[in-house]
Amino acid sequence: MSKIKDFQEYVSKSQVWRSIFRVGVPTTDRKRALAVLGNVFLHLHPVKVRTSGIRLKYTWCMGGISFFLFLVLSLTGLLLMFYYRPTGEYAYPDIVDLGEQVSLGLMRELHRWAAHLMVITVWLHMFRVFMTGSYKPPREFNWGVGVLLLIFTLLLSFTGYLLPWDQLAIWAITVGGNMARATPFAGYEGPGASLLSIGDIRLVHAGDDARFALLGGRFVGTNALLRFYVLHCVGIPIVAGALMAVHFWRVRKDGGISGPL
Amino acid sequence: MADDATAKNVIPTGSAGAGGKSPEAVKAAAPAATRRSFLASMSWLGLGWVAFTAGTGAALTALGRFMFPNVLFEPPQSFKAGLPNEYSLGVDERWKEKYRVWIIRTEEGFFALSGECTHLGCTPNYFTSEAKFKCPCHGSGFYAAGGKEKIGINFEGPAPRPLERFRIALTDDGQIVVDKSQKFQQEKGEWIDPESFLKI
Ligand code: HEM
Ligand code: FES
Numbered sequence: 001m002s003k004i005k006d007f008q009e010y011v012s013k014s015q016v017w018r019s020i021f022r023v024g025v026p027t028t029d030r031k032r033a034l035a036v037l038g039n040v041f042l043h044l045h046p047v048k049v050r051t052s053g054i055r056l057k058y059t060w061c062m063g064g065i066s067f068f069l070f071l072v073l074s075l076t077g078l079l080l081m082f083y084y085r086p087t088g089e090y091a092y093p094d095i096v097d098l099g100e101q102v103s104l105g106l107m108r109e110l111h112r113w114a115a116h117l118m119v120i121t122v123w124l125h126m127f128r129v130f131m132t133g134s135y136k137p138p139r140e141f142n143w144g145v146g147v148l149l150l151i152f153t154l155l156l157s158f159t160g161y162l163l164p165w166d167q168l169a170i171w172a173i174t175v176g177g178n179m180a181r182a183t184p185f186a187g188y189e190g191p192g193a194s195l196l197s198i199g200d201i202r203l204v205h206a207g208d209d210a211r212f213a214l215l216g217g218r219f220v221g222t223n224a225l226l227r228f229y230v231l232h233c234v235g236i237p238i239v240a241g242a243l244m245a246v247h248f249w250r251v252r253k254d255g256g257i258s259g260p261l
Numbered sequence: 262m263a264d265d266a267t268a269k270n271v272i273p274t275g276s277a278g279a280g281g282k283s284p285e286a287v288k289a290a291a292p293a294a295t296r297r298s299f300l301a302s303m304s305w306l307g308l309g310w311v312a313f314t315a316g317t318g319a320a321l322t323a324l325g326r327f328m329f330p331n332v333l334f335e336p337p338q339s340f341k342a343g344l345p346n347e348y349s350l351g352v353d354e355r356w357k358e359k360y361r362v363w364i365i366r367t368e369e370g371f372f373a374l375s376g377e378c379t380h381l382g383c384t385p386n387y388f389t390s391e392a393k394f395k396c397p398c399h400g401s402g403f404y405a406a407g408g409k410e411k412i413g414i415n416f417e418g419p420a421p422r423p424l425e426r427f428r429i430a431l432t433d434d435g436q437i438v439v440d441k442s443q444k445f446q447q448e449k450g451e452w453i454d455p456e457s458f459l460k461i
Contacts, residue, residue, distance in 0.1 A: 174381070222334070
């Protein structure tokens with residue numbers, strides 16, 4: 001018995017141990033709070049949460065689940081990137097191989113299901129915030145951040161949709177991309193676009209409008225595939241990640257999760 | 262170098278000179294100096310902001326321009342479609358995959374019909390038995406028979422207007438040439454344009 005105690009003492013007094021766990025087991029509330037604040041991972045979560053804030057009936061945990069799914073998507077997406085090549089020649093066969101040749105062929109399924117789920121949970125989270133009136137001052141700003149997060153979630157979904165490079169993907173993005181033709185002024189069929197012309201020459205046409213910039217061409221081709229890939233795997237996740245940091249920060253600065261009305 | 266040295270000398274001289282004068286003189290000189298240096302600093306500040314704004318604007322414009330490719334690896338807008346006698350009456354699908362165009366021959370001649378659905382841009386399928394073009398995306402239907410006034414007109418589904426037609430002509434060597442950069446829209450009354458139809 002004392003041998004074990006000696007050993008525990010030896011370990012907990014060693015330099016390695018003390019360099020990692022700088023204080024002992026926190027025994028008071030104050031020490032617990034300090035332990036949370038002193039740890040980079042733990043400090044992301046508030047030290048104190050109101051009871052109503054963790055009531056499942058109140059939050060549905062929809063924001064939390066959305067964030068969890070974002071982490072799942074980042075991880076599974078990162079793993080998919082080891083096998084997926086965003087070119088006209090390889091994209092579709094690589095997608096097929098991800099299911100048939102790669103061990104643990106369900107990585108793609110995980111990514112896909114998590115993606116569908118995330119879109120649903122983000123909407124439900126928004127619905128909850130609306131129904132509990134949590135958008136009211138001082139939380140209006142965070143509602144705005146949330147709207148941006150919703151848009152970026154949908155954009156992730158939209159850009160990811162093209163990557164399998166099958167018929168469904170190509171035509172869905174053709175249809176979606178064509179909506180950009182109707183952008184006011186910047187789309188060649190949009191309101192005001194015909195005003196931007198010099199004599200007979202249209203300044204905004206199919207070869208230089210918003211849709212052209214989105215697709216990198218006049219129709220959905222390999223330029224569009226590469227563009228969507230870069231946006232999907234790098235651009236949008238970075239922006240969405242930064243917005244999430246702001247979102248969570250504001251939840252705390254606005255006084256924590258709102259209470260029941 | 263020499264200019265530099267003089268310029269450097271000029272500024273301290275002012276304050277050093279002021280320092281040498283009696284306190285009253287300093288008081289009297291101070292407002293003038295302050296106003297002058299204030300105005301000078303304001304104009305420098307203004308110039309700085311203008312330069313900063315212009316630089317940022319130029320950089321952002323260049324960044325935006327970067328997203329528009331200059332070279333496209335897409336099929337050309339205009340192509341030669343072979344000799345007229347290679348076509349029989351009706352809808353011909355040989356250019357559909359590459360150029361998204363149907364060449365249609367009627368009793369009077371030829372026209373080139375766009376394979377881009379006027380709803381949201383999918384490529385409709387041609388069904389011989391039903392004599393129609395049917396879009397797989399949301400079900401728009403367009404007539405594929407009934408003569409040159411009727412072929413391409415929408416009759417079901419969400420498509421708001423008929424399929425477009427392209428400029429069609431004969432080259433010097435007698436081949437049909439289709440130019441997709443010039444389109445003719447029925448709802449604008451452009452299908453009667455002679456360039457939209459090749460009489461043979
Ligand atoms: C850092 C984050 C992410 C990375 C690195 C990533 C990466 C990828 C890659 C490489 C693919 C192609 C392979 C495949 O289709 O399975 C893909 C597909 C896809 N991604 Fe993501 N992704 C991320 C986040 C998201 C998010 C947040 C969503 C939606 C909310 C999403 C939705 C999709 C969809 C719908 C597909 C198509 C899946 C399919 O049809 O198989 N992704 N992603
Ligand atoms: S794109 Fe053809 S019906 Fe919608």
